[in-house]
Amino acid sequence: MMEHTNRTPSENPAAPGVSAAVSVTGLHLASQTEESRTPLVNGIDFDVAPGEAVGVIGESGSGKSLLIRSISGLLPNGVHRVSGEIRVVGADVNEMRERERRLIRGKRVGMVFQDSIGSLDPLFTVGSQMVEAIRVHQRLDRAAALAEAERLLDEVGINDARARLSAYPHELSGGMAQRVAIAIALANSPDVLIADEATTALDVTIQKQVIDLLRKIKTERGCAIIFVSHDLATVSTLVDRIYVMYQGEVVEKGPARSVLHTPEHPYTKELLYNRPRLEVSDSEPEATGHSEKDLPKSEKSSVVHIDKLSKVFSSKKHGANWALKEVSLNVNAGEWLGIVGESGSGKSTLARIVARLEVPSTGTVSFRGTPIDKLGKGRLGLAQKIQYMYQNSMSAMNPRLTATQIIVEPLRLHGLTASTDSSKSRAEALLSEVGLPEWVAGKRPGQLSGGQCQRVALARALALEPQVLLLDEPTSALDVAAQAKIIELLQEVERTRELSVVMISHDLALVSQTCHRVAVLYRGELVEMGETREVIGNPQRDYTRKLRDAVPRIE
Structure with missing residues (x-):
């Protein structure tokens, strides 16, 4: 098993005399085409000392990810450095050959990207990938590397770490995949750890564990941390x-407490204003959330009825795994119902069964009194009544289709298109309804921001005029500004179309501000349900108390 070295900033062994783990001076980045050059990052100065954690915040497109990718030498195609110096533990990254950069990545610089599933190879087990990452930089035999991999998985909070070593990425939940990515980044005790939205997909309790772990790494190993997040x-x-970054520039910087409590720049103030808040106490449960009493009496009838729903996944490798155990609940007309719980609690499985993307082992789901498997036309019959929005909207779209084609596709499948012109007009109207400009119509998913992709996904879901929207972590990957706009848009759509909304989320602050009622799942069981202000406030x-108390607050 690997032995970790505790070091303070003055004891950093990587480069004696180096005062900064990372130093960026006058960095300019641009995208280049035959016709023009577009500035993306403009004159950034940035530094991180050994043993220091630095946060980089800003909305999508502000240049955060480009900054950290330039530090690791992983700029995307079409983006290049115009000028500026980048040094990692004293070494000039710009002067390195690609082979030298590869040696630095993993050993000197560990990276955790936002899309954890995308960073893992789907053809290899977790253990194989971790062993490879360890042995590239350490002289360990396979058995020792495997033991170290198990220890790392346990360190980042994965239960039954030994069994997970033989799992493939598709067998992991989103939160678990993110923890595997963090373990791989930590495998070789790097001098610098870059975390790009590393806690975005995690529930609040695991998020707290990961933050505690990063804090421990910073303190005990003297590791510099660059933490990019919209939270x-x-x-x-x-x-x-x-x-704080905005439109490719650093608009504010300073000690964390000063920036967050006494911000000076208007953009920083806007970010703080838009963030979801959870401000409740046991003695004042009425201080948060919407009440079921807020609903008109005519809207309290049940739209979806779930009765004793169970789902078990079985495999020769892992045996029986009960994802849901006799869950019963109703979704009322015109309400927002929040479903919360840790990763693996059964939230997404429940929503997928309601949308007929999964088949229950036992139990029933009914839509206005009719079992969903009796609605006709197979799943197509249900799609006009219940629509499901995926957590990762970009991966749920065909990358070769334009936004218009993506929206028209369900209309075509249901035979609701009279002509090409009418389909195009319908798509344009839907894009306008979700607040997107006309130019988006001809763009593909890869050409749009995360917030824009989420709006296209919403437009596609609304195309069939459903009565129920199932939202699986609809804002988890968005910055606070985009998140606020998407929630405001969803609330407006719910009002004008008289929809029922089921929102799956690990963000209790968001649920407390948007949902009339909340259901709490734990290991596949419904453990608490009621009006949001009562469940979260008392x-x-x-x-449930553990989930609430784990919600981070600005310190």
């Missing part, structure tokens, strides 16, 4: 200093 509360619990179960 300002999470940033505040970890970092020493913050850089939880009756220890597990």
Whole structure:
């Protein structure tokens, strides 16, 4: 098993005399085409000391990811450095050959990207990929590397770590895949750890564990951490200093407490204003959330009825795994119902069964009194009544289709298109309804931001005029500004179309501000349910209290 070295900033062995783990001076980045050059990052100065954690915040397109990719030498195609110096532990990254950069990545610089599933090879087990990452930089035999991999998985909070070594990426939940990616990044005790939205896909309890782990790494190993996130509360619990980026520039920087409590730049103030808040106490449960009493009496009838729903997944490798155990609940007309719980609690499985993307082992789901498997036309019959929006909207779209084609596709499948012109007009109207400009119509998913992709996904879901929307973590990958706009848009759509909304989320602050009722799942069981202000303000179960108390707050 690997032995970790504890070091303080002054004891950093990587480069004696080097005061900064990372130093960026006058960095300019641009995208280049035959016709023109577009500036993307403009004159950034940035530094991180050994043993220091620095946060980088800003909305999508502000240049955060380009900054950290330039540090690791992984700029995307079409983007290049115009000028500026980048040094990692004293070494000039710009002067390195690609082979030298590859040696630095993993050993000197560990990276955790936002899309954890995409960073893992689907053809190899977790153990194989971790062993490879360890042995590239360490002289260990396979058995020793495998033991170290198991220890790392246990360190980042994965239960039954030994069994997970033989799992493939598709067998992991989103949160579990993110933890595997963090373990791989930590495998070789790097001098610098870059975390790009590393806690975005995690539930609040695991998020807290990961932040505690990063804090421990910073303290005990003297590792510098660059933490990129749109979650300002999470940033505040970890970092020493913050850089705020907007349109390719650093508009504010300073100690974390100063930036978050006494911001000077209008953009920083806007970010803080738009963030979801969870401000409740046991004695004042009425301080948060919407009440079921807020609904008109005519809207309290059940639209979806779930009765004793169970789902078991079985395999020779892992045996029986109960994802759901006799869950019963109703979704009322005109309400927002939040479903919360840790990763693996059964939230997404429940929503997928309601949308007929999964088949239950036992139990029934009915839509206005009719079992969903009796609605006719197979799943197509249900699609005009219930629509499902995926957590990763970009991966749920055909990358070769334009936004218009993506929206028209369900209309074509259901025979609801009279002509090409009418289909195009319908798509344009839907794009306008979700607040997108006309030019988006001809763009493919890869040419759009995360917030724009989420709006296209919503337009596609609304095309069939459903009565129920199932939202699986609809804002988890979005910055706070885009998140606020998407929630405002969803609330407006719900009002004008008289929809029922089921929102799966690990963000209790968001649920507390948007949902009339909330259901709490734990290991496949419904453990608490009621009006949001009562459940979150005065939880009756220890597990619910644990979820609430784990929600990060700006420190």
